[in-house]
Amino acid sequence: MLLLENVRKSYREPSGARLPILDIEHFALSPGEQVVLCGSSGGGKTTLLNCLAGLTTVDDGRILIGGHDITAMAEVARDRYRARSIGYVFQTFNLLPAFTALENVLLGMTFTGQKADPRRAAQWLENLGLGARLQHKPEALSVGEQQRVSVARALVNRPLLLLADEPTANVDTGHQQQIIDLLREACQHENIAMLLVTHSPEVASQFERVEQLEQVNRIKKCLSGK
Amino acid sequence: MQQRTLASLLTGLSMALGVALMILVIVIHDVTVDQLDTDAQGYHLIVGGKGGELQLVMSTVFHLGRPLMPIPYSYYKKFVDGPFAQYVEAAIPYCLGDSYQAAGQQFRVIGTTPGLFTKIAYGSRADGTPKHYTFQAGRNFQTDHFFEAVLGAVAARKTGLKVGDTFRPTHGISGRGDRHDQFTVVGILDPTGTANDRALFINIEGFYLLAGHALSAAPAAAQAPSTEGGPPAAATILAPTSRAAVRKTPLDAVSQALQHHPVPEEQREVTSILVLCKDAFGPMVLDQKINKGSDRIAQAIAPAAVVTRLKETIVGPVRMVLLILTVLIVIVAGLSILVSIYNSMSERSHDIAVMRALGASRTAVMSIILVESILLALLGGVTGVLLGHTILALAAPSIESHAGITLHFWQFSWQEVLLIPGLMAFAALVGFLPALTAYRTDVARSLGK
Numbered sequence: 302m303l304l305l306e307n308v309r310k311s312y313r314e315p316s317g318a319r320l321p322i323l324d325i326e327h328f329a330l331s332p333g334e335q336v337v338l339c340g341s342s343g344g345g346k347t348t349l350l351n352c353l354a355g356l357t358t359v360d361d362g363r364i365l366i367g368g369h370d371i372t373a374m375a376e377v378a379r380d381r382y383r384a385r386s387i388g389y390v391f392q393t394f395n396l397l398p399a400f401t402a403l404e405n406v407l408l409g410m411t412f413t414g415q416k417a418d419p420r421r422a423a424q425w426l427e428n429l430g431l432g433a434r435l436q437h438k439p440e441a442l443s444v445g446e447q448q449r450v451s452v453a454r455a456l457v458n459r460p461l462l463l464l465a466d467e468p469t470a471n472v473d474t475g476h477q478q479q480i481i482d483l484l485r486e487a488c489q490h491e492n493i494a495m496l497l498v499t500h501s502p503e504v505a506s507q508f509e510r511v512e513q514l515e516q517v518n519r520i521k522k523c524l525s526g527k
Numbered sequence: 528m529q530q531r532t533l534a535s536l537l538t539g540l541s542m543a544l545g546v547a548l549m550i551l552v553i554v555i556h557d558v559t560v561d562q563l564d565t566d567a568q569g570y571h572l573i574v575g576g577k578g579g580e581l582q583l584v585m586s587t588v589f590h591l592g593r594p595l596m597p598i599p600y601s602y603y604k605k606f607v608d609g610p611f612a613q614y615v616e617a618a619i620p621y622c623l624g625d626s627y628q629a630a631g632q633q634f635r636v637i638g639t640t641p642g643l644f645t646k647i648a649y650g651s652r653a654d655g656t657p658k659h660y661t662f663q664a665g666r667n668f669q670t671d672h673f674f675e676a677v678l679g680a681v682a683a684r685k686t687g688l689k690v691g692d693t694f695r696p697t698h699g700i701s702g703r704g705d706r707h708d709q710f711t712v713v714g715i716l717d718p719t720g721t722a723n724d725r726a727l728f729i730n731i732e733g734f735y736l737l738a739g740h741a742l743s744a745a746p747a748a749a750q751a752p753s754t755e756g757g758p759p760a761a762a763t764i765l766a767p768t769s770r771a772a773v774r775k776t777p778l779d780a781v782s783q784a785l786q787h788h789p790v791p792e793e794q795r796e797v798t799s800i801l802v803l804c805k806d807a808f809g810p811m812v813l814d815q816k817i818n819k820g821s822d823r824i825a826q827a828i829a830p831a832a833v834v835t836r837l838k839e840t841i842v843g844p845v846r847m848v849l850l851i852l853t854v855l856i857v858i859v860a861g862l863s864i865l866v867s868i869y870n871s872m873s874e875r876s877h878d879i880a881v882m883r884a885l886g887a888s889r890t891a892v893m894s895i896i897l898v899e900s901i902l903l904a905l906l907g908g909v910t911g912v913l914l915g916h917t918i919l920a921l922a923a924p925s926i927e928s929h930a931g932i933t934l935h936f937w938q939f940s941w942q943e944v945l946l947i948p949g950l951m952a953f954a955a956l957v958g959f960l961p962a963l964t965a966y967r968t969d970v971a972r973s974l975g976k
Contacts, residue, residue: 347971348971351970351971354884356883356884356970356971356974357970357971376888376889377888377890380883380886380887380888380889380891381886381888383884383885383886384885384886384887385886389884389885391881391884391974395877395881395884395974397878397881408882408885409885411885411887412882412885412886412887412888412891413886454885
């Protein structure tokens with residue numbers, strides 16, 4: 302389902318020199334597989350997720366998702382493919398503050414090229430226990446509710462791959478487990494592959510497959526923030 | 528926009544005010560020009576006393592300003608059965624100088640003959656056929672019914688006078704003069720869209736019988752020779768020019784003595800004459816004879832030419848200056864859209880990055896910014912159009928009273944049709960810079976903020 306081959310990514314430093322971030326010879330996920338990616342800060346985890354989402358272009362190599370090489374796609378096609386086939390759950394939820402919970406989920410359907418379906422969006426929110434909070438704006442929702450809205454937004458299009466970038470980093474321990482359970486159940490139910498980045502040993506210990514980025518990535522040391 | 532309601536509303540409001548000003552300038556100019564064109568139709572020449580051409584046109588055609596010095600009635604007779612008659616289809620005398628005040632507004636009272644409404648037109652239709660006066664109520668006044676009057680449509684509506692009602696004109700145009708004998712309204716004209724809508728027309732015979740309007744017999748006789756070639760007796764004036772016209776008969780004498788008999792012609796004067804010629808050469812011949820001949824009593828002017836000069840020398844340039852100012856205001860308002868959106872781009876970069884992460888293309892987020900800019904301009908533009916027309920409607924009575932221009936809320940100019948698309952194009956232009964910023968948003972970096 303997900304296959305990385307000889308993927309290289311580097312950033313240009315102010316001096317003009319290239320700073321290598323990623324050098325991954327091979328990395329793969331099967332359909333519906335749930336994998337945790339761990340690693341030290343600045344190790345390139347977020348960069349890897351951005352490359353997988355097509356938000357950042359790689360210098361070299363191939364990234365195949367569902368058999369489609371997103372590195373060979375034009376940007377517009379990659380954007381459309383991301384909208385349809387990749388869900389993204391962020392550490393800070395990234396809900397749009399001016400939109401209601403329902404509108405935030407609908408936003409996830411807006412860029413797929415198909416008509417947004419309010420009933421399906423509402424159904425996802427109801428499934429996640431937010432049936433009574435559809436018209437509430439993020440500021441009126443608790444942290445846990447906000448994260449559930451972001452999960453609904455990421456999964457509403459039934460993507461092939463869910464990328465979760467430290468989704469429990471900003472929540473307390475009680476909510477942390479709820480969110481992990483929610484993501485795992487939803488992905489399992491919809492047969493969605495999940496790559497979850499976390500620093501939490503408690504979270505990582507719940508997954509059958511845990512990958513250390515340092516073991517996957519041939520670049521062993523990066524600058525923090527990259 | 529929703530997120531920045533106050534900023535968006537203020538930006539839209541500044542655009543609305545600029546557009547409203549532009550609407551006012553465009554509509555008032557168009558109505559003014561239209562009225563200038565319409566009012567000066569139906570006859571070839573205006574003959575009046577020596578003085579400013581513009582003053583003659585303004586007082587005779589638009590019923591504004593002070594009339595010029597009157598000319599002897601004998602001069603008017605030249606057009607009826609004298610040497611000029613061969614060129615003339617119709618000559619309508621005007622005696623100006625009285626007014627009538629009602630409902631806080633002042634209306635001009637014009638002494639004239641019934642021929643005004645039967646012999647000349649007040650304009651022409653698109654196919655060139657003349658538009659003749661018609662009555663919405665009653666009839667034309669009759670020559671031998673001295674104290675009959677016909678009202679313009681607006682004058683009738685504003686004064687509340689109906690057929691059968693009576694009114695007393697006031698001596699002079701200031702509205703503070705003595706009140707004359709009463710006239711009976713016998714007819715109300717259909718609206719013509721000209722300044723005549725706001726006037727009250729009384730039988731010229733009755734006008735002469737009013738106190739202070741006829742010359743006394745002796746000075747009139749003395750003046751008589753002058754009409755044949757010498758200069759006019761400047762002091763023998765009608766009501767409008769000066770209350771110090773010492774050679775007038777005592778206020779009550781004429782009206783009392785001659786109430787039921789026409790004033791002798793030698794005691795009459797007219798302020799101006801509307802002349803409709805028989806053919807296209809008539810105006811040229813009369814222009815030659817009146818303006819360039821030995822007879823220096825009067826002047827003849829072609830109102831259309833004066834109106835054209837008025838438009839070219841005053842109305843047009845004033846409009847252009849005002850239009851440039853309003854365009855500058857709209858440009859400033861447009862730039863405020865640019866500043867407003869551009870300033871918000873840093874706080875919006877995160878939302879844009881989220882949308883990009885959800886699959887929005889660069890052109891999609893660029894379009895969102897452009898649409899916001901265009902929507903703001905549209906909102907401001909439509910509000911401005913409505914605001915402009917509301918101001919027009921609210922200011923209409925005052926403008927009508929002071930400038931003689933009739934305005935309505937629904938008075939649209941064809942240029943307004945171009946205004947909204949123009950604004951939207953302008954908004955797209957000013958929105959391009961922030962839209963480009965959205966286009967270039969670094970998603971990975973903005974998501975990390």
